[in-house]
Amino acid sequence: MDFTTFVKPSNGSGDANGGAQTLQFWKHVEYIENHGKQEDDYEYCMTEFLRMSGIYWGTTALDIMGQLDRLERKYIIEFVKRCQCPTTGGFAPCEGHDPHLLYTLSAVQILCTYDALEEIDCEAVVRFVVGLQQPDGSFFGDKWGEVDTRFSFCAVATLTLLQRMKQSIDVEKAVKFVLSCCNQTDGGFGSKPGAESHAGLIYCCVGFFSLTNRLHLLDVDKLGWWLCERQLPSGGLNGRPEKLPDVCYSWWVLASLTIMGRLHWISSEKLQQFILSCQDAETGGFSDRTGNMPDIFHTLFGIGGLSLLGHSGLKAINPTLCMPQYIIDRLGIEPQRLGRP
Amino acid sequence: MHGRVKVRTTEEERERKRKEQALKVRAYRAAMGRIQAKRAAGELDDEMLSLTVQILQRNPDVTTLWNIRRECVLEKLSKLSKEAEPQQPEPAGDQEQPEEKNEKEAAPQPEDRAQSVFRCELDLTEQCLMVNPKSYNAWHHRCWTLEQNPLADWQRELHLCNKYLKFDERNFHTWDYRRYVTEKAGVPAAQELDFCTEKIKVNFSNYSSWHHRSLLLPELYPNEQRDRPMSEEKLKQELEMVLTAAFTDPNDSSAWFYQRWLLGSGAQLDRAPKVAAFRLQSKGAVLALDKPTPDLGELNIELVAGEQKVTLSPWLPVDSGRTTWKCQLPFDYQKNSTYTLKLTDQELNLLPLPGTEDGAFYFAPPHAAASCSQELLSELKTQLQSCLDLLEYEPDSKWTLLTSALLMRAIDVSANHAKNLEHLGKLEKVDALREGYYKDLAARWTLELELAKWPQAPGFPRKFELADEVSLASLPYGQYLIIADELNMATKLREELGNRVPKTFSELKL
Numbered sequence: 001m002d003f004t005t006f007v008k009p010s011n012g013s014g015d016a017n018g019g020a021q022t023l024q025f026w027k028h029v030e031y032i033e034n035h036g037k038q039e040d041d042y043e044y045c046m047t048e049f050l051r052m053s054g055i056y057w058g059t060t061a062l063d064i065m066g067q068l069d070r071l072e073r074k075y076i077i078e079f080v081k082r083c084q085c086p087t088t089g090g091f092a093p094c095e096g097h098d099p100h101l102l103y104t105l106s107a108v109q110i111l112c113t114y115d116a117l118e119e120i121d122c123e124a125v126v127r128f129v130v131g132l133q134q135p136d137g138s139f140f141g142d143k144w145g146e147v148d149t150r151f152s153f154c155a156v157a158t159l160t161l162l163q164r165m166k167q168s169i170d171v172e173k174a175v176k177f178v179l180s181c182c183n184q185t186d187g188g189f190g191s192k193p194g195a196e197s198h199a200g201l202i203y204c205c206v207g208f209f210s211l212t213n214r215l216h217l218l219d220v221d222k223l224g225w226w227l228c229e230r231q232l233p234s235g236g237l238n239g240r241p242e243k244l245p246d247v248c249y250s251w252w253v254l255a256s257l258t259i260m261g262r263l264h265w266i267s268s269e270k271l272q273q274f275i276l277s278c279q280d281a282e283t284g285g286f287s288d289r290t291g292n293m294p295d296i297f298h299t300l301f302g303i304g305g306l307s308l309l310g311h312s313g314l315k316a317i318n319p320t321l322c323m324p325q326y327i328i329d330r331l332g333i334e335p336q337r338l339g340r341p
Numbered sequence: 342m343h344g345r346v347k348v349r350t351t352e353e354e355r356e357r358k359r360k361e362q363a364l365k366v367r368a369y370r371a372a373m374g375r376i377q378a379k380r381a382a383g384e385l386d387d388e389m390l391s392l393t394v395q396i397l398q399r400n401p402d403v404t405t406l407w408n409i410r411r412e413c414v415l416e417k418l419s420k421l422s423k424e425a426e427p428q429q430p431e432p433a434g435d436q437e438q439p440e441e442k443n444e445k446e447a448a449p450q451p452e453d454r455a456q457s458v459f460r461c462e463l464d465l466t467e468q469c470l471m472v473n474p475k476s477y478n479a480w481h482h483r484c485w486t487l488e489q490n491p492l493a494d495w496q497r498e499l500h501l502c503n504k505y506l507k508f509d510e511r512n513f514h515t516w517d518y519r520r521y522v523t524e525k526a527g528v529p530a531a532q533e534l535d536f537c538t539e540k541i542k543v544n545f546s547n548y549s550s551w552h553h554r555s556l557l558l559p560e561l562y563p564n565e566q567r568d569r570p571m572s573e574e575k576l577k578q579e580l581e582m583v584l585t586a587a588f589t590d591p592n593d594s595s596a597w598f599y600q601r602w603l604l605g606s607g608a609q610l611d612r613a614p615k616v617a618a619f620r621l622q623s624k625g626a627v628l629a630l631d632k633p634t635p636d637l638g639e640l641n642i643e644l645v646a647g648e649q650k651v652t653l654s655p656w657l658p659v660d661s662g663r664t665t666w667k668c669q670l671p672f673d674y675q676k677n678s679t680y681t682l683k684l685t686d687q688e689l690n691l692l693p694l695p696g697t698e699d700g701a702f703y704f705a706p707p708h709a710a711a712s713c714s715q716e717l718l719s720e721l722k723t724q725l726q727s728c729l730d731l732l733e734y735e736p737d738s739k740w741t742l743l744t745s746a747l748l749m750r751a752i753d754v755s756a757n758h759a760k761n762l763e764h765l766g767k768l769e770k771v772d773a774l775r776e777g778y779y780k781d782l783a784a785r786w787t788l789e790l791e792l793a794k795w796p797q798a799p800g801f802p803r804k805f806e807l808a809d810e811v812s813l814a815s816l817p818y819g820q821y822l823i824i825a826d827e828l829n830m831a832t833k834l835r836e837e838l839g840n841r842v843p844k845t846f847s848e849l850k851l
Contacts, residue, residue: 042362045369049403096377097405144408146481182610184570185555185602194520196513196552216633216663219610221785224778229594231774240511241548241594246343264777280347293345339661340841341781341815 021276023306024284025065025313028299031284032058033070035296043295051094052083052103056110057300063113063324064303064315077116080107088131089124090142100142101132101154108161112327117162126164129155137173138192148191152178153204156211157321160333171212178208179217187222199230199239203252210259210320210335220260220338227253228265234277235270236289246288247278251301254308255319261338268309275305372396380409385416394465401469401476410462411485417458418489425451459493462486467501474505480514484521495526510540511549520553530557545586548595555602568712570607577720579603584724587740588731597740604747606708614640615705616689617664619682620802620824622700625669625851626653629820631707633663641685642668646678659844664820667849674699694803702802702824706792713751721752737771750786758790780814787811788818803827807834819843 035058038044047054055076062068083092083103090099091107104125111117132140132155139151152174159165180193182205188197189205202223209215230237230253236245237253250271257263277290278298285294286302300322307317316325320335328335350358376392379385390413393406449457463486469479487493502519505512523533534557540550555570562575569576580603587596614630621644628642642653651672659665676698680691694700713721728745731738746764749757765783769776791811795801805822807813807830816838822828826847835842 045366098408195517228775228778267774288343293347295342341817
């Protein structure tokens, strides 16, 4: 082969040049703006099964950057509306796919951002969510029976945004199930009872307790210690012990620590350096680790992480719902947060 | 998308890739279009199965395609069960019977055909897991398929777990699946523990194995008092094993996490709150609990003195953390009576408040360490010595510094306090990322000790005093101080803590 390849370092060691990077603000705006424009793009096409979440990641990141008007509001709302299943009330990731709790939350988040909940049948959404709760309090993701604490989070987050937490699901049972997924060893949570603790699922469970006003059930000292141990010398955070750092895990851990009032247990400065080192200076967007391919998912969690760390030029983000704080305020929602000891 | 390295390529290469991808997009769209048209027409047939295979083998995350396969499977099973329904026995002569048998051998029985339907799904999930061993969809489809099959071969699934854990011993999907399968297959916990021990021997740096172990041990070796995660005897063995592991690679965190759990209290998250402090006077009462409790309703708090019995209510929260509550119920306090505070699961005798004729109180400092048998104590001392020896050679070893402090606390909290603070101070430097954590931990350990000493201090419980040299980044256990009228601490500390200085009884103005 006669072409030359050049691989950027991908060892998670932070910025290879050692210099502090600055936020490539306009590159990221451009990256997100262009994301949905090439419909025949291979990556775009192959990820249609999560399109609704993709739109949530893009709109939220742009809104945090104060650039939401770069996307066509009307077009997006029409798309979301077309994805509501007339039978179940849940949302599919895109037309031709089946409804699922994951995309139902994304759809509701997008509509909240656009202040357009009146465009859909909210009662049907509530029925969909309520119908997925099981006798043990857990939630199926859809009618096919997968159980996961992610779905418990999606259920309460959706209902909270729709202001329908009361008189819908059995909150006590839902709490009991999530609590049964807590591990005695580290105070963390996995996807189901007995599953190993994992930062992504910890975020879902901590977020779940924040939304159900039950943060007192957490062993904050034990869990907070395990979470702050996720920070590696590069400043980035991993999702489990002895794993590589990742921008998205940085968000899961950072948001959980923030909700628990323990943000000061990690080095914010080092984390900020790590997140900035994961920017793609050419195309815009953030990747999971320094030198990797950017994507829309890590772009939201990069921007969101920087916002939580107080980076200038970004709107504040709510750590529980991963949405701009002004929208949460507009909805009059106050997810619980613990104070610093 | 995770772990995809950005590679620079030539224009020529990019063009080739673009063409290749354009073809893939076209093929994907054609297949999806055909699938959706067939689904709308209710054609859940073999063609549908092969169309979905093409896409799922490349991209197992397309949930909807798995849903369609499940619809196909259910359709096939329902047809097969109709075929299998007992038919009217044919009035056949003796000679005809052998011929009929032959026919049956030629066409598979509905049951065998059902098994081949299941096999097909299991094979596909295996192929998909080869491509992406972390595909939630593929794992779920495998579970779903097995749940449909009353003849599922769980031993085969157990072998599959063994195989996959050899490829990647940290894949949490495989471990979750293993727990699911061992339950279905009825594998005894003791046998699982052996498997786990083998895994750990192969590689100490395996948080997933240690986690699996932590689920099995409390079940196999329960601790009656519930103040430790497992029986003392087993705990001693585990401590030996984990220290060997930790010393093999002192920079690997897995074993150290496990060790800290072993040294911990084994407390359950959903245990009922305990009374930390209580003070009563004729104008009302204040109650502090050892953990946040947003609803006191279930505690049924009653005050008993001889024949006199009063239900204390309503309670109003004093702090946002909901550990401290006040009740402004006027009360006829009798200085000569002995008062008992009764809760659903606790009965506490109150002591008269010194220096006044109006008031009684209760105080129980936080538990810093569980009790320790002589055998366990000697093991802890041996381990501490090993850690201190290691620190001679590697004075900055983070995990050894932390663990030796935890061991010293388990051996004797108060005698080792100064030394422990020294270790935490050192950790703030060698592990600077977590400086804030170590500072808060030092504050917690200090307050635990101060609160344990408080009942012997002059002025207890109306005065709480922190010596000028006590340095704290935060003031945990603040609710324990609610029974004091006066908190004395250095002005500098008071300023640093700001609004985090806990409330006192006199500030409540009952």
